[in-house]
Structure formats: C-alpha cells, structure tokens
Amino acid sequence: MENYGKSEFLTLNETCKLLKMSRPTVVKLINAGVIKGFRIGKRLWRIPAAEIINYNNMKTDIS
Numbered sequence: 001m002e003n004y005g006k007s008e009f010l011t012l013n014e015t016c017k018l019l020k021m022s023r024p025t026v027v028k029l030i031n032a033g034v035i036k037g038f039r040i041g042k043r044l045w046r047i048p049a050a051e052i053i054n055y056n057n058m059k060t061d062i063s
Helices: 012-019 023-031 049-062
Strands: 009-011 038-040 044-048
Touching: 009 012, 009 049, 012 023, 012 044, 012 049, 023 044, 044 049
Parallel strands: none
Antiparallel strands: 009 044, 038 044
16 A cells, blocks of 8 residues: 555545445445545545555454
8 A cells, every 4th residue: 555656645446446346336435434535526536545544444353
C-alpha cells in the first residue's frame, strides 16, 4: 500500500484493484459509510488511502 502512489488519495479504479472488488461494490461501501470517499464533480471519486488500510484491518479483525 505504501508504494502504490505518491498521493494520499486513490481513484475508484485504484481502490477496486486493491480491494479486489467490483466498482459497484466499492460505491455501495462508500454510500453505506463503510469506506469514506468523496466525489469531485459528477463522475470522479477519491478515497483516502488510510480508509483502505482501515477497511482491510477491519476485515481481518472480523475473520
């Protein structure tokens, strides 16, 4: 994760690849408040990289 990019925000596609989930699934997680993200305009999403780390930690704590 640390080597993924220089930005502290990920695109929706980058997030999908890291989580190995489909785009609609990640959008549902964002809309449900499980992962924090925000829209830029009508089409662009940005997700804080820390949210992906938190989500992965939450998944491993449950397992």
